Amino acid sequence: MERTWRPRRPVDVLATLAAHRRGPYDPTFQIDARGRVWRTCRPGGEPATVCVARSAGGEVTATAWGPGAAAALDAVPQWLGSDDELEGFSPQHPVLADAFRRFPGVLIGRTGLVMEALVPAILEQKVTGTEAFRGWMRLLRKFGSPAPGPAPARMRVVPASELWAKIPSWEYHQAGVGPQRARTIVTAGRHVSQLEETASLGTAEADRRLRAVPGIGVWTSAEVRQRVFGDPDAVSVGDYGLPHAVTYAFTGERRGSDELMLELLEPYRGHRHRACVLLLRAGATPPRRGPRAPVRDFRGM
Incomplete structure (x- = not known):
């Protein structure tokens, strides 16, 4: 199935996704050699693969395969x-104003997919990115399903939402996921229906x-609301690097x-997350002055 959409304002497909x-x-x-973005998902619980590309004329073409296409x-x-509103966002600081000017297509x-944002956010709690990404990849390879259609090699669809609570503790352990994060995922999986109802509620009730x-604390909630609800004000308080970057x-x-x-973000209330996205996109981060945090492996514990 294919659909063509013309955005009402320019959109940077890769940066936004x-x-x-x-x-x-x-x-x-995944991103292929032609710059197209490939995503898998489970809208309505049905697996789908989507390929999104922007044409020279500004239109966006999306092609999808699978029952959820x-x-x-x-x-x-x-x-x-398409629902993102910039009203009220008027950056005054020169660094932010310059980023807003340079990256108008970052929306x-x-x-609306709660568990698909929540599980990886939990995996990223208080660990290095390498640890979190490794656990996500290993869980998807074992419990995800093959991507429908001609997707790039090794792409997988996330497990059905209710499956996360049924994954045994030793499987999380083998994926390098510590016991606290594993318990949080399992607990969230036992409350799937209540959590997924939040997709139709306001961001305050979702929080x-x-x-x-x-x-699940303030950081994880913000990370989910940013992606599921497109909340432009959900600041990731408790993040390791974000306060230093801002x-x-x-x-x-x-x-x-x-x-x-x-x-510092208070003048941009209502768009504080947007301000953070633009600053990070512009590369406004302090130079590293120490060693990276060590990557732990819970499988030997």
């Missing part, structure tokens, strides 16, 4: 920020329901804190 990519070898997200194609405009999209699950961009200081970050 990149929020859903979990590492360079994500089995659910029609639902996925219907959702593509929202993935690419905040929404997927309340998400944080009612043991192991502080460096606005003040030139290399070290920051959550409190200082929120103070």
Whole structure:
């Protein structure tokens, strides 16, 4: 199935969809040699593969395969920020204003797919990106299903939402997922229906329901709301590097804190996440001055 959509304003397909990519070898997200984005998903619980490309004329063409193809194609405009409103966002700081000018096509999209955003966010709690991406890849390879259609090699579709609660603890262990994160995923999987109902609710109620699950805090909730609801104000408080990046961009200081970050972002309330996305896109991050955090392996514990 194929659909062509003309956005009401320019959209950078790759940059906008990149929020859903979990590492360079994500089995659910790949970019081919022609620059097309391939994604797998389960809209309505049915597997689908979607290939999204932008033409020279500004149109976006999406092609989909699998039982969930029609639902996925219907959702593509929202993935690419068709509902994203810029009203009230007027960056004054020169670094942010320059990023806004340089990257007008970076929008905040929404997927409505709660568990597909929640599980990898939980995997990323308090670990290095390498650890999180490795666990995601191993779980998808074992419990995901083959991508429908002519998808790039080794692409997988995420497991059905209710399956996450049924994965045994030793399988999470073999995937390098620590026991606390594994328990959080299993607990979330036991409350799938209540969590997935949040896709039709406001972001405040979604935040309340998400944080009612043991192991899900303010950071994880924000990471989910950014992707599922396209919330342009959901700041990832508690992130390891974001406070330093925002502080460096606005003040030139290399070290920051959550409190200082929120103070600097306050003039952009309603669009604080958008401001962070643009600053990171512009590369406004402090230079590294120490070793990277070590990559742990829980499988030997």
